[in-house]
Amino acid sequence: MNIDQVATHLIKQLHNVIYFWDVELELTVDSSDIRGNGDVQVASDTNSQSSTHQQKVPLVTYIDQLNDPIYRELFLKIIDLLTIIKESDHFIDNLSRGNLTVKPPKNNLIVSSFKQLHANLNHLVWQVQRISEGDLTQKIDFLGDFSLYFNKLISSLKERERFQRELLESKERLHQLNIELEEANKTKDKFISLLGHDLRNPFNALMGFSQALLDNYDNYDKEAIRPYIEIINNTSRKTYNLLEELLEWATAKEGQIRVDFQPVFLSVNLNDCINLYSETIEDKNLTVVNKIPTELCCYCDENLMKTICRNFLTNAIKFSHPGDTITISSKNLTHKMAEITFSDNGVGMDAETLDSLFKIDRTLTRVGTKGERGAGFGLLLAKEMVENQGGTISVQSKEGEGSHFSFTIPLYDPV
Amino acid sequence: MREDGYIFKWADIGDIEIGRPNLGPTTNVAVYRLMQYTMRSILNQKYGAEEASQLLYNSGYLAGKELCKNLLDKSLDFYPFVSQLQALLKDLRIGILRIEHSDLEKMHFTLTVAEDLDCSGLPITEETVCEYDEGFISGIFEEYTGRAFSVQETDCWSSGEIVCRFEVTPQAE
Numbered sequence: 191m192n193i194d195q196v197a198t199h200l201i202k203q204l205h206n207v208i209y210f211w212d213v214e215l216e217l218t219v220d221s222s223d224i225r226g227n228g229d230v231q232v233a234s235d236t237n238s239q240s241s242t243h244q245q246k247v248p249l250v251t252y253i254d255q256l257n258d259p260i261y262r263e264l265f266l267k268i269i270d271l272l273t274i275i276k277e278s279d280h281f282i283d284n285l286s287r288g289n290l291t292v293k294p295p296k297n298n299l300i301v302s303s304f305k306q307l308h309a310n311l312n313h314l315v316w317q318v319q320r321i322s323e324g325d326l327t328q329k330i331d332f333l334g335d336f337s338l339y340f341n342k343l344i345s346s347l348k349e350r351e352r353f354q355r356e357l358l359e360s361k362e363r364l365h366q367l368n369i370e371l372e373e374a375n376k377t378k379d380k381f382i383s384l385l386g387h388d389l390r391n392p393f394n395a396l397m398g399f400s401q402a403l404l405d406n407y408d409n410y411d412k413e414a415i416r417p418y419i420e421i422i423n424n425t426s427r428k429t430y431n432l433l434e435e436l437l438e439w440a441t442a443k444e445g446q447i448r449v450d451f452q453p454v455f456l457s458v459n460l461n462d463c464i465n466l467y468s469e470t471i472e473d474k475n476l477t478v479v480n481k482i483p484t485e486l487c488c489y490c491d492e493n494l495m496k497t498i499c500r501n502f503l504t505n506a507i508k509f510s511h512p513g514d515t516i517t518i519s520s521k522n523l524t525h526k527m528a529e530i531t532f533s534d535n536g537v538g539m540d541a542e543t544l545d546s547l548f549k550i551d552r553t554l555t556r557v558g559t560k561g562e563r564g565a566g567f568g569l570l571l572a573k574e575m576v577e578n579q580g581g582t583i584s585v586q587s588k589e590g591e592g593s594h595f596s597f598t599i600p601l602y603d604p605v
Numbered sequence: 606m607r608e609d610g611y612i613f614k615w616a617d618i619g620d621i622e623i624g625r626p627n628l629g630p631t632t633n634v635a636v637y638r639l640m641q642y643t644m645r646s647i648l649n650q651k652y653g654a655e656e657a658s659q660l661l662y663n664s665g666y667l668a669g670k671e672l673c674k675n676l677l678d679k680s681l682d683f684y685p686f687v688s689q690l691q692a693l694l695k696d697l698r699i700g701i702l703r704i705e706h707s708d709l710e711k712m713h714f715t716l717t718v719a720e721d722l723d724c725s726g727l728p729i730t731e732e733t734v735c736e737y738d739e740g741f742i743s744g745i746f747e748e749y750t751g752r753a754f755s756v757q758e759t760d761c762w763s764s765g766e767i768v769c770r771f772e773v774t775p776q777a778e
Contacts, residue, residue: 313703
């Protein structure tokens, strides 16, 4: 093949690249045209015979055989250019089909921009993977309008996630409110139940005995009248106390208790409380031991503390056997909180009673060891008051062995 | 700094705000490359190409460790840490870091850096030249994870590839 023939073939390939994006850098020749030294004889040469065996021979082989070095170099450079174009086509074609696993051709500046695009798209794939795993902090900044709308999409996903989170929080709040509403309803039901029973019943005795007095006043002497008056007086007092407790408890539930924090020497308060119930204590032959250190100073509301202690003490008195001992003790939990415990070795509580102790809808009215009755409000009231002052209540009890009622209270810190 | 065995620490950078109240903290990339490539040239002549490459890698490693210690929050999880690193490198005009592949189990990563400070715009010599960056990335990863990493640049602007591509793999323990 001479220069003209090689040039003609190359022109044809350049035409194919421009118009068909197709390059053929090999020629199909008869095997008989290939000489022993690797040179190729073109079919137009003389003395060649056609053969049915054909093979592809690189065009470079023909070019290498040219005598003129300048043309040889020119044609080889054209071959290089056509080779680069061919591999560029392969790369761009794969890229256009979304095949990012294709390796960018090395040492190929023609596809530089496509290599940049290829790297950007690989990074974009990585970012989308992160987003699919929940990482909504990804942003892109290298693909023009696509970046703008992609980032908007991420923003809307973030917005949706935030909305769902808030919706979940609202549902939880609603659920909590439902629980509180249920609790309030139980309180109301209990209140009405007590009004209907424990407050009304004493009036039967009041009306009955006062009516009997009225009916027989002229016939009774002083000694006969006295028991009636005592019964009316005692019943009135008990009913009044119950009413007071009920109102205090209702106030506590409304969150309307006014807490007036001040330093309070608890031991002194307790002694007052014990003295208040000295008659009942003596009547049951009980021993009440106040082990609270005289120097123990709490930071609390004095009136609320009196009510709390009164309730725990009366509870312990009610369920102690005649001759039992009630002990009131304290311990410092931390330098800021103390725990006060009322311990008795009375009837104690079974598991069911213990479980229902502070539950408004399950409060069981229990009769004391000497037939003492109560509406079960005292402990509920004490719990509200302790909690309003930043403390907590706990109970340990065993049936037949007695109970330990404890509550925590802040200690007074002069600083 | 002039003593034998001098070991760089971040504070050696000094307070540029005090030192350059008029010229400010930035300069031209050409100035940076002037320093790097003249130093590379001298190191090459004195110690040979291989040794010079290793010295540049080691310098980059030291720089990466100190940068991570002083400018990056190592308490972040991996992906937020990468976001932080991307923002920092862009902010410091070192390059635009992207992730092509990450395998947290095998701790194998493929990173690309576009508009790399060291090589973007260099003449095409068909060779990779970012040994300093290799060490830099290795230092950052080691400081963050506590494990040693090997970093190999597989593509570079200088080799005709437009973006620099680095393969990051843990060193055998």
